[in-house]
Amino acid sequence: MTEEEIIEKTNRVFEESFEIEPGRLKADAHIFTDLGLDSLDIVDLVVALQSSFGVKIRTDEKVREIRTLGDVYSFIARVKNGEQD
């Protein structure tokens, strides 16, 4: 999966699940302070990412380290493509 595909699919999750305008979806946007997500939203983010990318990430400890949208892209790339940090 290419980086562009990951970004496009991830951004679609944020638009559809959290009603965030595309213009606000920057890699350095903090998902809590900039995009307004909270702890319940993180549960839904995981469910939506699992569905969109066909992955199992619910118990992945690295989820807890996600802070920015860029972190989400990297996290998915690692899980999907087996990339290492």
Next chain:
Amino acid sequence: MSLRRVVITGSGVVSPFGEGVKALMDGIHNNSSAVKYMDGWDQYVGLQSLVAAPVDTIDEKRIPRQKRRSMGRMSIFAALAADEAIADSGISLQAEDLWRMGCVIGSTMGSAKSINDTFETMLPDKDLSRLNSTMFFQCMSHTAAVNTAQYLGLVGTVMAPAAACASALHSIGTAYDLIRLGRQDVVLCGGAEELHPTVTGSFDILFATSTGHNDSPQTTPRPFDRDRDGLVCGEGCGILVLEEYERAVKRGATIYAEVTGFCTTANGIHVSQSNRDSMTVCMKRALAEAGISPERIDYISAHATATVQGDAEEAEAVRELFADNVPISSLKGHIGHTLGASGAIELIASLMMMKNSIIYPTRNLENIADDCSGICHVTEPRSAEISAILKNGFAFGGINAALVCQKV
């Protein structure tokens, strides 16, 4: 201990006629029917009744996403109706002691669609990982009350009486008690309900739904009519603002009416069938609490859902207490049976009738059934000064409820 007086100072509705009290009353005034054929319901094997009274369009995006995400359909109805009720009351939430302001909204159960979606998501593969974070908050029994209180920031008593189709009257009765006992000063109260094939199905399997009008939806339900063949489910929410009388007067609020009597009884005989004797006791006790005789009631808002057995029982109970002296009508022919919301939506419509000195008829009542005769059916709109209303509500489980409201 002296009990405080309780008055109604605001109302809000989402009904099958749309959003707002005005849409509801316009629909009733025009003698319209909100009942329609439900596309897609024929895929449910064994479902015989394919008609319902849905709420078509609502502006749910008005509710911020993080407040809305835990709301199923019925909670969205409740939040929108609560917005209207608060605005109508003239209360400014910013100026209120919100610890003295409660929220009591009942429903038959949690959001039917959300409950169905939860199990449809989870059960095929017995996989919980596909469930999102807020499904439970949509499914829980107090979902409408909790979500409305969260939406408005109310921090007083939040409760959700669940008594199937009597839920709204139980909520209003509870709110009345909370205020007259001095525990709260203002309470938003009412009922909410949403349509789903499984909801209609719960009545359908008991042969309680209307099944003979799938090709002519607007001719059913037919309360008290000779050819009635069962109920038609509707959806929506009615919210009333109940307020302590002195406080309401002091702030110059518009007072629709005073709640003067409430009673709820059970029949102890049958879980699904209505029972005239327990209904009569319930109405009598509500009147006794209000301190008025049956002749003082000017309008009875019937529960009458158009089931063969239920309508006959209610008619008999009303006949015993009121003979044919008090005008009675049912609004189910206009908006279907909005179940846990019906008591509140129909009470609000009755309060508007009181305000406008008019009584609207039972839609689809063309030939009064023999077993529903001997009471004062309203079959055409009529002008009438209304000083006192009796609102009936009956429910599965053998539950009866009756509420008396009087002009102040």
